[in-house]
Amino acid sequence: MEIEKNKLDPRTKLTLVLCISSLSVIIQDINILIGILVISIIISNILGANIYSVIKKIKGLVKIFIAIIIIQSLFINYGETIIQINGYKILTDVGLIKGLEFIFRMAIIIVSATIITTSSSREIVQGLIQLKIKYEIAFMVSVGIRFLPILTQEIKDSIKAIQLRGIEINKLSIKKRIEIYSYIFMPVVAGSIIKAQNLSTAMETRAFRAYNKRSSFNELKLNNIDYLIIIGSFLFAILILALYLK
Amino acid sequence: MAFIKASNVSFNYKEGENVLNNLSLELNKDKFTSIIGPNGSGKTTLGKLLIGLLKPVKGKILINDRDILTMTLGEIGQLIGYLFQNPEKQLFSTSVEEEITFIMKLKGMDKKIIETEKEKILDKFSLKHLRKEFPFNLSQGEKQRLALASIFVNKPRFLILDEPTTGLDIKRKEILSSHIDILRKEKIGMAVISHDKSFITKHSDRIIEINRGEIVGDRKKQIRSKN
Ligand SMILES: Nc1ncnc2c1ncn2[C@@H]1O[C@H](COP(=O)(O)OP(=O)(O)O)[C@@H](O)[C@H]1O
Ligand SMILES: [Mg+2]
Numbered sequence: 001m002e003i004e005k006n007k008l009d010p011r012t013k014l015t016l017v018l019c020i021s022s023l024s025v026i027i028q029d030i031n032i033l034i035g036i037l038v039i040s041i042i043i044s045n046i047l048g049a050n051i052y053s054v055i056k057k058i059k060g061l062v063k064i065f066i067a068i069i070i071i072q073s074l075f076i077n078y079g080e081t082i083i084q085i086n087g088y089k090i091l092t093d094v095g096l097i098k099g100l101e102f103i104f105r106m107a108i109i110i111v112s113a114t115i116i117t118t119s120s121s122r123e124i125v126q127g128l129i130q131l132k133i134k135y136e137i138a139f140m141v142s143v144g145i146r147f148l149p150i151l152t153q154e155i156k157d158s159i160k161a162i163q164l165r166g167i168e169i170n171k172l173s174i175k176k177r178i179e180i181y182s183y184i185f186m187p188v189v190a191g192s193i194i195k196a197q198n199l200s201t202a203m204e205t206r207a208f209r210a211y212n213k214r215s216s217f218n219e220l221k222l223n224n225i226d227y228l229i230i231i232g233s234f235l236f237a238i239l240i241l242a243l244y245l246k
Numbered sequence: 247m248a249f250i251k252a253s254n255v256s257f258n259y260k261e262g263e264n265v266l267n268n269l270s271l272e273l274n275k276d277k278f279t280s281i282i283g284p285n286g287s288g289k290t291t292l293g294k295l296l297i298g299l300l301k302p303v304k305g306k307i308l309i310n311d312r313d314i315l316t317m318t319l320g321e322i323g324q325l326i327g328y329l330f331q332n333p334e335k336q337l338f339s340t341s342v343e344e345e346i347t348f349i350m351k352l353k354g355m356d357k358k359i360i361e362t363e364k365e366k367i368l369d370k371f372s373l374k375h376l377r378k379e380f381p382f383n384l385s386q387g388e389k390q391r392l393a394l395a396s397i398f399v400n401k402p403r404f405l406i407l408d409e410p411t412t413g414l415d416i417k418r419k420e421i422l423s424s425h426i427d428i429l430r431k432e433k434i435g436m437a438v439i440s441h442d443k444s445f446i447t448k449h450s451d452r453i454i455e456i457n458r459g460e461i462v463g464d465r466k467k468q469i470r471s472k473n
Binding site for chain 1: 397
């Protein structure tokens, strides 16, 4: 089945993402999580999202995920021991499964979010407004979605810039490496705040929100396929939950 | 001997669209070299290549006769200081003082040495009265001085400055100029990317002109003074 990627309404895509990501948060069963991940990859592909380029952009996050899993599994010491050093349980099967569940959950959320990126920010804003969400908030959401890739680039730049201060990040102790990360986020966060300020000033000077009723040139309309997918994804989510909770 | 040497360097951000084209260049430590050229001609890209922030697609870059690809950014930073076009990108701390000291602390240097170094550097870059300020609240000129000051913790032997006079009024430009003069007296080599005619004329021993990723002019001081 091939759906033309720009045909689906952004609201339909939002519903899809909402259903998929809520499922991933509620469900604690690793097998079902894997199933949902596969389904969201398929949907995302059909809709023409570029999962690969998104994954490339968030490569850095993977390391943080792995660190979280290791730390998490260190604190879970019930279940069968898998790795043991000097009588200390380092990794148990329960810890491992919890860690994997966490990875799959994050993967589902990220993959399903790529579905949204197949709409333009204009369409997303328009879709949210027609859902009776205030224009300001709708605008911010779409700016946020577009902003993420820039943010990961800025974090990378910042890591490079701090090394040019004569620091060998790879040779630092773990404690100091963690300390370094608090510095790395400084220009990124401060830069974002400054950008947000500029954006809001720009909006004010352009009389953003000067008229209560905005007229839209391209009002969105839900097609039959949209209704089908929206209802389908709700039904699907409820079905999975019912099976899972019974 | 050239301190930085680029041989036949090409670079692109997207395949097939070369930003730099087979460019060769030698920068000496005893010269103030200006790199000029229209917007988008590849000046910033060249600067980033020379400091190892970008890797050439073709060609080779040597710093002090060592292939830049064998060096870590940390090692390069000890030899060459780089001032970003936007200095906010290289400010990491919550106070001016800490901006100067945190690298020394991370390196585990002695507290007393850090204190004296800090005072020296604050003084040298006229930042003493701003020591408790939040770096992001400083003016453009002050941010730049702070970025330069923090680079100087490493005592680099060469500086690459990307458009250091943008956003500075005449008075701040003079302040920057006087700091550059002091650094030149300390035999620190400089390559400055700039549009600023009066600033370039004032300092340069050599002017390299870039257009569409190629060097289209390379003038030494003697030639320039005849014009
Ligand atoms: N990060 C980037 N990704 C893609 N293209 C870039 C990037 N940075 C610069 N460019 C392009 O490379 C060319 C040279 O840019 P740049 O080196 O910044 O020029 P200059 O500093 O001389 O104004 C320009 O055409 C610019 O659009
Ligand atoms: Mg530039």
